[in-house]
Amino acid sequence: MGTVLRTEKLCKSFSNGGIQQHVIRNLDLEIEEGDFTVIMGASGSGKSTLLYALSGMDRPTLGKVFFGGEEISGYNNDKLAMFRRSNCGFVFQDIHLLNYMNITDNVLTGALVNKKNSPELRKKVEELFDRVGIAPEIRKKFPNQLSGGEAQRVGIVRAVVNDPKILFADEPTGSLNSAAGQDVLNIFTELNRSGQSVVMVTHDLKTALRGNRVIFLRDGSIVSEYRMEPYGGQDEKERRDGLQAFLEEMGW
Amino acid sequence: MKSLRLAFFNIKKHIWEVLVLILLTTASVTMLGISLTNFGKVERIYDHVLEGNGCIRAVIGIKSEGYLDEYEEILRNDERVERVIRFDALHTLTGRMTAAGKNDIELTYYIVDEDNEALIENAELDTTLSEEELAALEHPIRLPYFFKDSLGFRAGEEATLILGGKELPVTVAGFYDSGMFATTYTGLKLVVSSQDYKVLRVGTDEVTILGFDEKDQKDPKVVEDIFSDFQISATEVSDGTFIRNAVFNDYYAYERLICSVTCETVLTMVVVMSVILTVAIAFLIWQRISSDMEEQIRNIGVLMALGYRAKDISRVYVWEYALIGIIGGVIGFLCTLVISPVFFMIFRIMSGHHGTVPTAYGLLFAGIVLMMLILSGIAWIKAAKVRKYPPVVALRNGTADHLFKKNHFSLEKTKNSVNLRLAMKLFAGKVGQSIGIFVCITAASTALMTGVLAKNLVGNDLIVRSAGMELSDLRMELNPYADAKEMRNDLLKDDRVRKVLLTVPLLTPVEMGEDQSQGLAQVYENFEDTENIFCTKGRPAIHDNEFMVNNLMAVTKGIDVGDEVVLGSDRYQQKFIVTGIVTSVTNSGLNIYLTYDGYHRLEPTSSLNCLEVYLNDGVDSKEFRKDMETKYGRSLRDLRKAVEEASTPEEKIRARAEEKMAVLISEYGVSGVDYSITVGETVISGNSDDYRIKDTSSLKELIDQQNTSMMIAVNLGVIMFGFLDLVITAVILIMVTSSAIRKLQTEMGVMKALGYTSRELTLQIGYSVMPPVILAIITGGFAGTFLIKMYANLFGNISFNYTHLILTGLAMMVFCMLISLVGILRIRKITPYRLMAE
Numbered sequence A: 001m002g003t004v005l006r007t008e009k010l011c012k013s014f015s016n017g018g019i020q021q022h023v024i025r026n027l028d029l030e031i032e033e034g035d036f037t038v039i040m041g042a043s044g045s046g047k048s049t050l051l052y053a054l055s056g057m058d059r060p061t062l063g064k065v066f067f068g069g070e071e072i073s074g075y076n077n078d079k080l081a082m083f084r085r086s087n088c089g090f091v092f093q094d095i096h097l098l099n100y101m102n103i104t105d106n107v108l109t110g111a112l113v114n115k116k117n118s119p120e121l122r123k124k125v126e127e128l129f130d131r132v133g134i135a136p137e138i139r140k141k142f143p144n145q146l147s148g149g150e151a152q153r154v155g156i157v158r159a160v161v162n163d164p165k166i167l168f169a170d171e172p173t174g175s176l177n178s179a180a181g182q183d184v185l186n187i188f189t190e191l192n193r194s195g196q197s198v199v200m201v202t203h204d205l206k207t208a209l210r211g212n213r214v215i216f217l218r219d220g221s222i223v224s225e226y227r228m229e230p231y232g233g234q235d236e237k238e239r240r241d242g243l244q245a246f247l248e249e250m251g252w
Numbered sequence B: 001m002k003s004l005r006l007a008f009f010n011i012k013k014h015i016w017e018v019l020v021l022i023l024l025t026t027a028s029v030t031m032l033g034i035s036l037t038n039f040g041k042v043e044r045i046y047d048h049v050l051e052g053n054g055c056i057r058a059v060i061g062i063k064s065e066g067y068l069d070e071y072e073e074i075l076r077n078d079e080r081v082e083r084v085i086r087f088d089a090l091h092t093l094t095g096r097m098t099a100a101g102k103n104d105i106e107l108t109y110y111i112v113d114e115d116n117e118a119l120i121e122n123a124e125l126d127t128t129l130s131e132e133e134l135a136a137l138e139h140p141i142r143l144p145y146f147f148k149d150s151l152g153f154r155a156g157e158e159a160t161l162i163l164g165g166k167e168l169p170v171t172v173a174g175f176y177d178s179g180m181f182a183t184t185y186t187g188l189k190l191v192v193s194s195q196d197y198k199v200l201r202v203g204t205d206e207v208t209i210l211g212f213d214e215k216d217q218k219d220p221k222v223v224e225d226i227f228s229d230f231q232i233s234a235t236e237v238s239d240g241t242f243i244r245n246a247v248f249n250d251y252y253a254y255e256r257l258i259c260s261v262t263c264e265t266v267l268t269m270v271v272v273m274s275v276i277l278t279v280a281i282a283f284l285i286w287q288r289i290s291s292d293m294e295e296q297i298r299n300i301g302v303l304m305a306l307g308y309r310a311k312d313i314s315r316v317y318v319w320e321y322a323l324i325g326i327i328g329g330v331i332g333f334l335c336t337l338v339i340s341p342v343f344f345m346i347f348r349i350m351s352g353h354h355g356t357v358p359t360a361y362g363l364l365f366a367g368i369v370l371m372m373l374i375l376s377g378i379a380w381i382k383a384a385k386v387r388k389y390p391p392v393v394a395l396r397n398g399t400a401d402h403l404f405k406k407n408h409f410s411l412e413k414t415k416n417s418v419n420l421r422l423a424m425k426l427f428a429g430k431v432g433q434s435i436g437i438f439v440c441i442t443a444a445s446t447a448l449m450t451g452v453l454a455k456n457l458v459g460n461d462l463i464v465r466s467a468g469m470e471l472s473d474l475r476m477e478l479n480p481y482a483d484a485k486e487m488r489n490d491l492l493k494d495d496r497v498r499k500v501l502l503t504v505p506l507l508t509p510v511e512m513g514e515d516q517s518q519g520l521a522q523v524y525e526n527f528e529d530t531e532n533i534f535c536t537k538g539r540p541a542i543h544d545n546e547f548m549v550n551n552l553m554a555v556t557k558g559i560d561v562g563d564e565v566v567l568g569s570d571r572y573q574q575k576f577i578v579t580g581i582v583t584s585v586t587n588s589g590l591n592i593y594l595t596y597d598g599y600h601r602l603e604p605t606s607s608l609n610c611l612e613v614y615l616n617d618g619v620d621s622k623e624f625r626k627d628m629e630t631k632y633g634r635s636l637r638d639l640r641k642a643v644e645e646a647s648t649p650e651e652k653i654r655a656r657a658e659e660k661m662a663v664l665i666s667e668y669g670v671s672g673v674d675y676s677i678t679v680g681e682t683v684i685s686g687n688s689d690d691y692r693i694k695d696t697s698s699l700k701e702l703i704d705q706q707n708t709s710m711m712i713a714v715n716l717g718v719i720m721f722g723f724l725d726l727v728i729t730a731v732i733l734i735m736v737t738s739s740a741i742r743k744l745q746t747e748m749g750v751m752k753a754l755g756y757t758s759r760e761l762t763l764q765i766g767y768s769v770m771p772p773v774i775l776a777i778i779t780g781g782f783a784g785t786f787l788i789k790m791y792a793n794l795f796g797n798i799s800f801n802y803t804h805l806i807l808t809g810l811a812m813m814v815f816c817m818l819i820s821l822v823g824i825l826r827i828r829k830i831t832p833y834r835l836m837a838e
């Protein structure tokens, strides 16, 4: 398995009222294909900022981001958009389905930016809905008529409909109750098993257990990382204790 | 009071939008004010003149050669009539005034001498000359204000009056406010000395005019009745010759109408603009309140949870817009005070009258209050919708959701462009807004399109197509002996000349039908050669027993194609068949159209002694006219000058001989003269070859001059409408697009995350706004065409040139797209960042 994404001395700073705030500092990171990478850290440690820089949502202040050997950090806005549409999928904490269309169209909005409409495409969407457990009768509903869990499952379908190289997720279960959260995480696990690379930000231990690699961030730098077997191959308790020990060591 | 404070707070927050709204309100109030204050005034301008001058109110003109003393008796015996006067005037359909540094002013003139003028009215003379200077003038002329205001003449200025081939040098004594014959359409009255009148009389048509006042000045119909009864009695007394010699009748109502009609056209346009602007403002307020409520939905929810009533919240909005209305209203009122008099001054110039009329400010005040009530009312109705948001709904961010019950333009059916499809989705979600945009821009573009078409129409088509007379570049009336055909052949050799047609003099009368009413003959050899006589029904006359009537006559006399009508002259009566109907607005609807062969049946001795000359494109018609006049038309003035300047006895004799010859020809109709005089050894001889032209005129010029003020009005209107259009569409589109983006900020961020580029999102929002805009512009084009057609149909069947219309429409669409782009530009600033979860 090769490296899909790599950063070189990645820096990101914001100026807050004239004061420079360095959120990411000289960060070197490689994301391996097929991995379920989890980024952890305290609130405000720069997790989201890193995720957005990795995924071409934003340009770094300094340093480089390479995707499959190509430097994307120098792209202009339009090129970045083109890059995102063919390589990245996103799942947000606030889900962010588009209110003014039904959920099938929400998914198609993601798909049609990349390829032409076709019966195959529509069939694929149906299959994805089946896979995440969105029943046919709710596929024509509007986002505000769905429960949070359902909505986030639709969000995942929208994110993976283009077969992205990497699926990014920023606290995807943050606004869900725990049962719905587990359903969503199961989908992530299942996707990863079938080969989907995932990069997920979370500050929740239970969520982090789903990954096979946990990166710990403090003040914009990687403090350390922890590797595990892919999820499900291990005793749950043992896995949890291992990660917890690591996190405690990090001052969690 | 709390609401008022919150309203101020809101205003501060949206200061730019508020300023724009205040500006628009000010403009709207000002326009309303200008029209409210001036409508009454322009109506009164003319009455004011009549009251001030004691001008006679109605006139009947009869050719002097056919005037009978009995006519005056008829009027005097009419009980409805008081103050009968009789005077003579020279009447020329196309006379000319020239002055150094000015274009020739070719118009219809009535010339009266000072004594007769005193009978007609006692207008004060507006002059800068002193009594002595006035007394010293050799050829004084008093001109109506039109010359001063529109043409820039000044007292003491030298000018030349050209009439029937004679040129009279005159000095402007001053100006006066005329109550009769004061417009370019009816003709202008010039007052000269009795001496000059006698000189001008030679070879010019003289009319004897009976003037009178009606006793009952309240009843507008009474004068018309007097006219028609007079015609019956006069025809009886004169054994029918009255009709042949009647030239016109006219009374204050026409003058008054014409005097105010252009001003009222302008004012109507101003009112229309004010209304359009008000509609636009109402829409903007509506739009602003609804987008503000959506943005503020959480705050509203919190306020409600704290126990505020819906009333308390909507009162904030009402206050906000009432304040905007009050500020705009007050500034607009002040602007009106300043601008309204300026407009009145322009109207005075356009109407050709002076005089001050008091302003009715009460109406203005009422208008402004009404305007403010409308704006606050709109705000109140819209803001009352707060009721529909109980705190739960408000706090749950749920407002926009109820709009999207149906999934319009499903993406599953996307064909090519997903962006277009997504745009249609946005569009479908904002029907109310689209209707608003549509209404406002339709109103604005209808106004503009109507203006553009009106300009087009007044500019050329309407006149060219509805004159019902040939509008050649130059019309030359020849002296009786001159051979018109030979001269035509001469002219055709000139490479500036495109075509020459032969015809009869202007105002050649023909009697018509049983009642022997008057017709004016337009005679041509072949109507296939004419360029401005359009047969809108039937076909042109070809044979000698055929003729055409004009559209007005067809209606008033109930004549139709195929009817048989008896036409008559002094000597003959012949039956003719109507073959066609010609659109004609000139000569009070008296034009009839005969072939030369047909006319010959009525006047066997007549010959076609007028030439209509059509020039090639680009030829200077004024220069050509001068050439013709020097070559063929030496005038009495030239001859007098020659007499004065002659130094040797021989030259003096020749000059005197030529002068005598000219008088013989023009005054006594002598056809050709050869002379030779022996003085001692020398023989002085000459002939009349140089005197072929009796008079030259150009109807084209005449009509252009008559229409000057209408043209100014229409151009002004087009410019104002154009400007208003730009402002309204720009403000609406920028507000709508930028508020759309404000509302869709998160959605746009999500779209960006999904990989849509700024350009694609710009297109989506742009496309979603464009359908009502484009539809509105097209509707405006059709509505404008419809309005103008309705108006133009009064003049007959007129075809239009739509190029300008289409170009204007396209330009507007491009403008709208560019402006929307400006509003959408800030979409570039939205980053997917906003989606970050904390």
Ligand SMILES: Nc1ncnc2c1ncn2[C@@H]1O[C@H](COP(=O)(O)OP(=O)(O)O)[C@@H](O)[C@H]1O
Binding pocket: A014, A015, A016, A023, A041, A042, A043, A044, A045, A046, A047, A048, A049, A050, B833, B836, B837, B838
């Ligand atoms: N657009 C921005 N402008 C200014 N500061 C920002 C911006 N985005 C993030 N920050 C700051 O960067 C820091 C890291 O934020 P973030 O990456 O969201 O942290 P995390 O996701 O780990 O909670 C925070 O202190 C935040 O205030």
Ligand SMILES: [Mg+2]
Binding pocket: A047, A048, A049, B836, B837, B838
């Ligand atoms: Mg975060």
